[in-house]
Amino acid sequence: MRTFLMASAAALAALVGLASPAMAAGGDVKLQAGEWSFAGPFGYFDKGALQRGFQVYREVCAGCHGLDYIAFRNLADLGYNEAEIKAIAAEYEVMDGPDDEGEMFMRPARSADIIPNPYRNDNEARASNNGAMPPDLSLIAKARANGPDYIYSLLLGYEDAPEGQDVPDGMHYNNAYSGHLIAMPQPIYGDDVEYTDGSPTTPEGLSADVTNFLMWAAEPKLEVRKRIGVAAVFFLSIFLVMSYFAKRRVWADLH
Amino acid sequence: MSAEKFANPVVRWIDHRLPIFSMLDHEKYDYPVPKNLNYMWNFGVLAGLALVIMIVTGIVLAMNYTAHVDHAFGSVERIMRDVNHGWLIRYIHMNAASFFFIVVYIHIFRGLYYGSYKAPRELLWMLGVVIFLLMMATAFMGYVLPWGQMSFWGATVITNLFSAIPFVGESIVVFLWGGFSVDNPTLNRFFSLHYLMPFLIAGVVVLHIIALHRFGSNNPIGIDAKGPQDTISFHPYYTIKDMVGIAMFLLLLAVAVFFFPNAMGHPDNYIPANPMQTPAHIVPEWYFLPFYAILRAVPDKLGGVLLMFSAIFVLFVLPWLDRSPVRSARFRPVFRIFFWLLFIDCIILGYLGGMPAEGIYVLLSRLATAWYFLHFLVILPMLSVFETTRPLPKSISEPVLATARGVA
Numbered sequence: 001m002r003t004f005l006m007a008s009a010a011a012l013a014a015l016v017g018l019a020s021p022a023m024a025a026g027g028d029v030k031l032q033a034g035e036w037s038f039a040g041p042f043g044y045f046d047k048g049a050l051q052r053g054f055q056v057y058r059e060v061c062a063g064c065h066g067l068d069y070i071a072f073r074n075l076a077d078l079g080y081n082e083a084e085i086k087a088i089a090a091e092y093e094v095m096d097g098p099d100d101e102g103e104m105f106m107r108p109a110r111s112a113d114i115i116p117n118p119y120r121n122d123n124e125a126r127a128s129n130n131g132a133m134p135p136d137l138s139l140i141a142k143a144r145a146n147g148p149d150y151i152y153s154l155l156l157g158y159e160d161a162p163e164g165q166d167v168p169d170g171m172h173y174n175n176a177y178s179g180h181l182i183a184m185p186q187p188i189y190g191d192d193v194e195y196t197d198g199s200p201t202t203p204e205g206l207s208a209d210v211t212n213f214l215m216w217a218a219e220p221k222l223e224v225r226k227r228i229g230v231a232a233v234f235f236l237s238i239f240l241v242m243s244y245f246a247k248r249r250v251w252a253d254l255h
Numbered sequence: 256m257s258a259e260k261f262a263n264p265v266v267r268w269i270d271h272r273l274p275i276f277s278m279l280d281h282e283k284y285d286y287p288v289p290k291n292l293n294y295m296w297n298f299g300v301l302a303g304l305a306l307v308i309m310i311v312t313g314i315v316l317a318m319n320y321t322a323h324v325d326h327a328f329g330s331v332e333r334i335m336r337d338v339n340h341g342w343l344i345r346y347i348h349m350n351a352a353s354f355f356f357i358v359v360y361i362h363i364f365r366g367l368y369y370g371s372y373k374a375p376r377e378l379l380w381m382l383g384v385v386i387f388l389l390m391m392a393t394a395f396m397g398y399v400l401p402w403g404q405m406s407f408w409g410a411t412v413i414t415n416l417f418s419a420i421p422f423v424g425e426s427i428v429v430f431l432w433g434g435f436s437v438d439n440p441t442l443n444r445f446f447s448l449h450y451l452m453p454f455l456i457a458g459v460v461v462l463h464i465i466a467l468h469r470f471g472s473n474n475p476i477g478i479d480a481k482g483p484q485d486t487i488s489f490h491p492y493y494t495i496k497d498m499v500g501i502a503m504f505l506l507l508l509a510v511a512v513f514f515f516p517n518a519m520g521h522p523d524n525y526i527p528a529n530p531m532q533t534p535a536h537i538v539p540e541w542y543f544l545p546f547y548a549i550l551r552a553v554p555d556k557l558g559g560v561l562l563m564f565s566a567i568f569v570l571f572v573l574p575w576l577d578r579s580p581v582r583s584a585r586f587r588p589v590f591r592i593f594f595w596l597l598f599i600d601c602i603i604l605g606y607l608g609g610m611p612a613e614g615i616y617v618l619l620s621r622l623a624t625a626w627y628f629l630h631f632l633v634i635l636p637m638l639s640v641f642e643t644t645r646p647l648p649k650s651i652s653e654p655v656l657a658t659a660r661g662v663a
Contacts (some may be wrong), residue, residue: 137524139332142517142524178535199535218525221335221342228343229513236509240502246496252289254290254487 018063029176032156034208038148038215044223047079047218052195053213056206059193061137064129064184066117069138070217073111077220078213085111092116101210130170132183141211141218148211150176155207158186159224280283281470287486288493289474291651295369296472296493297500303460304353310453312348313397320447326438328527341456346516347508352394353519354508356542358609359387363570368594370582371473377574379466382459384570389456398447402442403524408537410437410445416550419557436530458557477582478647485651516590522533536611544608545601549627551612552620562624569631578639586645590638597630633660 027122037046054075057067072089080088089109095102096117117136119125126133141147157176161167171181188210190203199205216222261267261276270276319338321330334341363383366372372380399410414431418424433440471480480486487493511518519541523534539547546563553559570577584591604623610616 018357033319069329074336139525145522147522225342225346225516227512229509232509232513233506236502236506238498240506243495243499243502247499250491250495255493 010123022052029153029180031153031176033149034152034211036148036212036215038222041136041226041233043226045077046212048197048199049209049212050078050216051080052197052199053209053216054154054213055193055195055211056188057137057213060187060206061210062118064118064125064134065137066119066134067115067217068117068136068140069112069114071112074220077216083110089113093177120209130183132170134184137214137217139218141215143218150213152207152211154182155188155210156203265472283490283494284488286468286471286489287480287483288472288489289480289485289651290492291474292488292496292502293475294496295361295365295475297497298358298365299467300497301358301500301504302355302362303339304504305351305358306453306460308351309348309355310457312344312351313450313453315344316348317450320441320446322400324442324528326403327400327442332490335504342579343512348521350516351508352397353540353542354504354511355390356394359390360542363387364598366473367474368584368591369473370477370577370579370584372574373577373582374574375470376466376473378438379463379469380574381571382463382466384567386456386459386463388567389452389459392453392540393449393456394540395437396445396452398524399442399445400449401524404526404527404528404532404534405521405524407437407528407530407536408443408534408552409539412537413539414441416556416560419541419560420555436657473582474567474651475562475583475585476648476651477586478651486536493563541605541609544606546608548604548608548620551608552617552624560633562628566627569628573631573635577635579642579644581644581647586647587638587642588645590635593630593634593638597627600626600630 009028037044037049057065072085075088076082089111092113092115093106094109094113095104096107099105111205117214119128135143141151144150153176154174157174158251159173159175161173161180165173165180167181171183172185174182175178188203188206190206191201192206193201195201199209219225260280261270266276267396316334319330319334319341321327331345334345336342345531352629366383367382395409395413399406412426414437417431418428420427429435431441432438433444474480521538521540538544546566549566550559550563553562577589579590581587584594603619604627607616607620607623612620
């Protein structure tokens with residue numbers, strides 16, 4: 001029964017659609033939709049934006065937020081070559097060991113090392129931030145509903161609290177954060193970093209760049225996924241059409 | 256079955272000693288299938304395909320997964336980032352799980368609509384309900400394995416349900432956990448069981464197919480095949496028809512895997528599990544939402560748990576609740592209306608399961624839950640007695656010929 005099939009599909013789509021707002025965190029915020037090169041079936045990462053976003057991460061975010069699932073070698077995705085990655089890694093020190101005497105020691109980071117976290121452990125992270133834990137950013141673009149728009153809106157969402165809204169010490173008012181009170185102080189004001197490629201360093205520009213970078217960090221295989229996806233959907237569409245006509249041909253002799 | 260029918264001498268040699276080719280041949284050509292099955296009859300094969308996809312991807316994932324609270328989340332990220340095509344295998348496993356449930360839900364509603372649960376197919380139907388229960392348990396435990404926030408808190412909520420059992424509830428929960436909270440022993444046993452249960456499902460699927468082949472498929476008209484003029488061989492007619500369904504299934508699965516891989520998941524599961532921090536809303540996977548709504552519709556914990564399990568148990572006894580001798584809804588005008596009401600009711604329950612249990616949602620959940628049970632326990636038995644059904648055709652081939660003439 002064809003109507004049954006279509007009704008089921010429509011109902012399931014409606015169910016998924018209706019259920020997702022419930023799953024989104026907090027209904028009291030409105031997100032600004034950014035324009036992302038990685039959106040859509042032919043989405044790709046803008047390497048320039050990724051490199052600039054990485055710069056913003058290093059100079060603004062990395063003071064408090066780690067990237068525990070990203071190694072320096074992964075930066076090849078951003079368009080850096082091996083020598084550049086080695087040079088970037090060498091700017092960091094990581095703990096290694098124990099050596100032959102049983103001592104831990106510090107050495108310059110190598111490509112295979114994870115980008116060092118600003119804190120030794122969660123307790124130190126909390127102690128340095130008024131008890132609030134700055135979340136790891138490796139997966140943040142997937143760990144929030146509408147991740148990229150959320151990050152972008154959050155970075156641009158700082159404003160003066162409306163009349164009557166009490167903002168406790170150590171908290172900040174943000175129109176994109178559920179509950180509006182966030183422990184993170186405003187990180188981006190504009191001109192926080194100096195770009196070498198002349199791209200705008202407005203708050204919007206910086207926020208968009210770092211959002212691009214964080215989306216890459218959360219979903220580094222996005223480009224290859226969509227590329228294979230286009231081929232797979234193309235192939236399977238032809239397979240579907242051919243199966244359908246083959247079926248009609250086989251069944252034709254029944255009537 | 257004689258072995259002479261095979262041209263290949265190797266096949267003939269083997270078949271003489273191990274008649275496996277004869278068996279396959281028998282299922283392919285000699286197994287009579289009603290000639291009027293529509294595309295709704297694709298979903299059994301599709302469910303089987305989904306099970307195979309889940310087992311194959313799951314075995315590969317297990318090679319790279321670490322079942323330990325300190326490493327599970329990281330090992331899944333390693334699969335996503337460093338294992339060759341690991342992201343693809345995991346996204347297929349994640350999304351095929353949802354597709355498995357979509358397919359099985361359609362399969363179940365097809366059975367409800369065409370009365371496929373009625374004599375002599377009661378055991379076939381009941382084995383299907385067993386498969387459904389095993390699927391739910393498997394899916395629940397699989398969702399715990401990545402050890403994200405929803406994994407942890409979902410496991411905490413669901414295992415805590417058993418504490419509602421009088422007297423022994425608390426002990427049962429400690430037994431399930433292997434400790435006094437959801438922790439490493441829980442993750443380990445869930446991994447073990449998650450690996451085991453698909454093979455139990457495969458075993459029950461074999462029984463399901465044996466029971467199916469005893470009387471053959473039901474059909475849209477719901478009357479038995481009267482002779483060879485009503486049936487056709489499975490191959491090539493239904494193999495090719497199933498292929499159309501398989502192509503459609505794979506196409507939709509590919510769209511989900513490659514373009515919306517996380518749409519049916521919850522963002523919170525990309526946050527590592529943290530026993531010290533409860534998420535704002537703990538929601539199960541979408542396919543559990545109707546049952547979750549029934550669970551929360553009852554103010555009493557034990558009552559909610561009993562009602563939730565009754566929602567599935569009622570399916571076991573369905574063949575004896577609906578006593579109408581007419582199988583297909585095509586000839587049951589009143590039943591057909593109630594069927595669609597039940598379908599809508601289940602969609603509403605699913606929606607309510609995703610909403611917070613407060614305000615108007617609680618009342619609506621109660622009404623929708625009441626309707627669900629009213630349908631099975633009151634309406635179906637009453638319809639069996641009072642409904643005037645439409646006259647049944649004499650045989651399957653008659654209306655088929657009629658439509659064929661009408662179209663051609």
